Amino acid sequence: MMTAWRDYFVLGIQGLIFFYFITLNGLYLVLLLLSAAWCRRYKKKAALHPIDFDALESLKRLIPPVTLIVPAYNEERVIAQSVRSLLGIEYPRIQIAVINDGSTDNTLEELTRSH
Known part of the structure; x- marks a missing residue:
């Protein structure tokens, strides 16, 4: 059962x-x-x-600008490649600000040498 x-x-x-x-x-x-x-x-x-790509070109000025702030403290080995990667971003109005806050290595020299 x-x-x-x-x-x-x-x-x-x-x-x-x-x-x-x-x-x-x-x-x-x-x-x-x-x-x-x-x-x-x-x-x-x-x-x-x-799609009318010529019309899109004229609209690029309406896109808001973007600023990328990159902190760089003792980044001598990777700073050049990092900035190079950021420059590859396909955005019409972009600014890149690298902030070197008193690095003890050659971060600033490496950045100015490579860019």
């Missing part, structure tokens, strides 16, 4: 897990189909209305 109750309980739990699995994967399938339809619609729209 007790084993029959356990068997029904286990079957019920298995049914709930199966229902959860089917529901979740069904939802994922619906989201996949919706996103595929949206991508197809976007691709058609982009082909009909290409």
Whole structure:
């Protein structure tokens, strides 16, 4: 009698897990189909209305400037590469300020030599 109750309980739990699995994967399938339809619609729209990059160039002055403040205390070995990496950022209005706060090594000399 007790084993029959356990068997029904286990079957019920298995049914709930199966229902959860089917529901979740069904939802994922619906989201996949919706996103595929949206991508197809976007691709058609982009082909009909290409981006005017000349207009975007004139808008660069509206982008707010960003200043990167780089603290450099005893960073002689890595300061040149760090600043070189920061200069590679593709942002139209960027400033880089390196703050050398009394380094005891040749951080400032290395920075002025490399840039």
